[in-house]
Amino acid sequence: MDLELMINSFPKLLSAAVITLKLLSVSLIIGLFIGLFFAILRLNKNIFINRFAYGYSYVFRGTPLLVQIFIIYFGLGQIEYLRSTILWVILKEPYWCAIIAFALNTGAYTSEILRSAFQTIKPGIVEAGKSLGISNKVIFYKIQIPIAIRQSLPAYGNEIILMMKGTSLASTVTIMDLTGVAKYIISTTFKPIEVFIVAGGIYLFMTFIIHNVIKFLEKKYSFN
């Protein structure tokens, strides 16, 4: 055990963890909107819209996140037309490519979580709203969405933790996040176990915090 290396690498890894958290929070926020959008499409009765939304979530859940990042980062740059548009400002940055991939990925999982949450809402609740003369729009935004959010909290908590682990793939497209820095230190010092303990410890700490925040929210918004 090289304690000195562990102590020395801790601040470096900690500042890299900030990048991990940034990647995580930005992609979760964008992913939540994507997820909500596709969950609403899934509830649509039009078969084409429905199938489109299902296809989106099937493709993004059925392929590895690594493939998705590589298609966006290496693949899209190949299209000449894209290079001439304003989109290129975003797509040439590995940071934004990673965020786009993460957001689309988590959006697919979130849409499934929200869809099942919407479907478990008892029809009686919607009917109660209607009989009170509330418009459909208000029923959706003020009754169905809050209930769906509460229902989906446990599953969404898991998704946040999975996504946090997913952000480690950003290191494959040159971003120095927690895993990227850990790999760099390992490959320069050849002390994998020490670095793994420190980096893994930071990841576990973040998992622990997320887990407890979700638990707290579940309790706060529980119906009982």
Next chain:
Amino acid sequence: MELLAFGDTGWGDELFYATLMTIAVSITAMFIGFLFALVFTPLKLSKNKFLNFIANSYTTIIRGIPELLVIYLFFFGGTGAVMFIASIFGYNEYIEINAFITGALAIGIISGAYSTEVFRGAIQSIDKGQFEAANVLGLNKFGKFFKIILPQILRLAIPNLSNVWQITLKDTSLISVTGLVEIMRQSYIAAGSTRDPLFFYSFAAVLYLLLTFVSMKLINRLEVKYSRGY
């Protein structure tokens, strides 16, 4: 389409073998995962607090740390660990470990943590009366387990194990960082030499979709088989 031709002119046969490699690594990893689950599930259900603690640490740590970091640990640490053990026995030459074994072991340990949780859940949701009834019938330990408990565990566990299989299959793409030529690595090589990453990575995505689609169909059959009578 020329790019996918079999033989020297295209990447068809290379990608075909890479797909077989992905399947082989996934199955090996899943199997190693089952072995881990076989050890850790009883520890999780044990009444001994210390054994409990060991099993809980295993599942919590593995499920809370990114797969890629675990793979890096095995990739960079594996050779060192094996050489250290070998040096105890007086062997000091350089030993290179097969990328397949390192990769399958790393993914297997991850997969094992998920499988352990699935089996624990399945065993806990079996009614106590089933165990008692088996005792009353005078079955021995093996008969009790294989004829009464295991079929019920499988019925409850198969839907969740199919999720674990999906996770394992997708995680094998991460082994590409260690140089094992599976779908992702082969696409990377092909993309590099043809300068057509969009095509090859999209094709890799299609291959993975195909694998998940086919395996889901097969698992659904198993599910039907084990839930007859319900």
